[in-house]
Amino acid sequence: MEKYFKRTSSLEIGFQNNSSTSSNKRRFLEFEVDNLIADPGQRPKISSYHPNDRDKVRCAYLQKGPCQPRTHDFPQTACGSSFRRFNPNWFDDYGNWLEYSISKDAVFCLCCYLMKPETEGGDAFVTTGFSNWKKKERLQIHVGIHDSAHNQAWRKCEALMRPKQHITAAIEKQSEQAKKNYQIHLTATIDCIRFLLRQGLAFRGNDETDDSVNQGNFLELLNFLAQHNEEIGRAFKNARGNLKLIAPSIQKDIVRAAARETTKVIVDDIGDELFAVLVDEARDISIKEQMSVCLRYVNKEGQVREHFLGLVHVSNTNALSLKLALESLLETHNLSLSRVRGQGYDGASNMQGEFNGLKTLILKENSYAFYVHCFAHQLQLALVTVAKKQVEIALLFNLLTNLCNVVGASCKRRDMLRDSQMTKTIEALKSGEISSGRGLNQEIALKRAGDTRWGSHYGTILRLISLFPSVVNVLEYVEEDGNNSEQRAEACHLLNVIQSFEFIFNLHLMKNILGVTNELSQALQRNDQDIVNAMALVKVSKQRLQNIRDDGWSLLLDEVSLFCDKHDITVPIMDDIFVSQGRSRHKAQKISNLHHFQVEIFYQVRL
Missing domain, CATH: 3.30.420.40 (ATPase, nucleotide binding domain)
Known part of the structure; x- marks a missing residue:
């Protein structure tokens, strides 16, 4: 069992993010009989001792007996309108467990201190002590009925003091080899559970019977260890039917022990x-x-x-x-x-x-x-506000959602997108437009944007720009061979929209903006980020956005024009009158294309 407890105590380190640091190791009190504290009000918890020493501590206290200073001059305490004090005659009535603390002027229960689990909640007779001297009946209430917590603790104390009935004696009756096999078996079981917990994997499968082809992660991992380690294999083979250590209840007990130890390390670290x-x-x-x-x-x-x-x-x-x-x-x-x-x-x-x-x-x-x-969340909210403020940008993201739905509506269309992109990548490699290398030109698909994670919109925009000709090919196929008229009409509409200069302009505009804010969002979500550095990063990002506003118009227009020329999209003459799509031309103001794209969109989005 010693090896088991050493393994269990290591769980308190193994499930931390930085398990290699020695500062996370739990420190236990050293056990020495001569140094055990007699005053019950000053004693440390039993759990503060090493698991291998706790029964020794219990035996030492039980052999010494409860702390009962009968000759002490018990002080008087105000209880309402009168003064009362502890009556030493109570030792005669409850002498086998009642203890008195001189330092706290309160009584405690020896057997509950030694044996009552800490998970059962607080008890005045174990934690702070009982000192309401006019209510002696509370002592009998604490004792309770036959199956009360006090009586259960007392029976455990009696069993501990009868070596022939204690579990240690029962284990000693077994052969040394049997104990060694049990330790090996238990250690392997704990190691498998720790592995599954660290990887976040499910334990059980749908069919765990002996003739199952897949018994689930836990049993399959145990069998794997047994097959590749002779010592573990012999221990598993010699284990009795009721000592396989594979029952779900045992798995849960070890998992709960791991969770408790991990949480204790966190709380102790605080x-x-x-x-x-x-x-x-x-x-x-x-x-x-x-x-x-x-x-x-x-x-x-x-x-x-x-x-x-x-x-x-x-x-x-x-x-x-x-x-x-x-x-x-x-x-x-x-x-x-x-x-x-x-x-x-x-x-x-x-x-x-x-x-x-x-x-x-x-x-x-x-x-x-x-x-x-949350700073990263505030940034997302700011971007949402920008999108809602500008109709053109809000329409852009609605179109991106529809585009992902149409192109990714079936496995066939996704395969067409991948095949088309593969063909164009091979052609680009042959012509020298792109270079080959490890990690380059990976197979990608359109990335669906999340509703609240605006960092995902940046990924969607990058994917669309990279896959633009392949997306056009898929839409042309749906327009010609769609299952129904609604699909063909939607594909035709999307083709017309995404091959317009305004869509391409808005797409590259948001790519530049979200490129700056995406870097900031990733930095703000780091665990080691502090508020001073976060404010500095926000300031730098704001300055980068301002630089784009001041000096980025020409660069953006050149980038958009180059993209349109590459994909045969008409670039409007900036000095011509802007023709608005979907608006009444009678009420529309006569403005140039330059004014519309530069003032109404480029500058407005960066306000």
């Missing part, structure tokens, strides 16, 4: 320092609302750390429900909202609302919990 909370909402595959919570803090080495703390199921996503769920999660790990010095959410009203948002509810309790809107 220590008593301050931290910030990052909260977002998400739905799982079963359509249940989940609140994800991450902590951002500076560790003892001065390094900024950002770690995922947990997911909390919330039945209601209003601000009050989110606050209660956040408080509950923090309390589980002995953290408090009073130590929060930063809040990071998106712009949803229930998160950052000025009156009833989660931000405001926390600020009412802790005025130092400053709210910082």
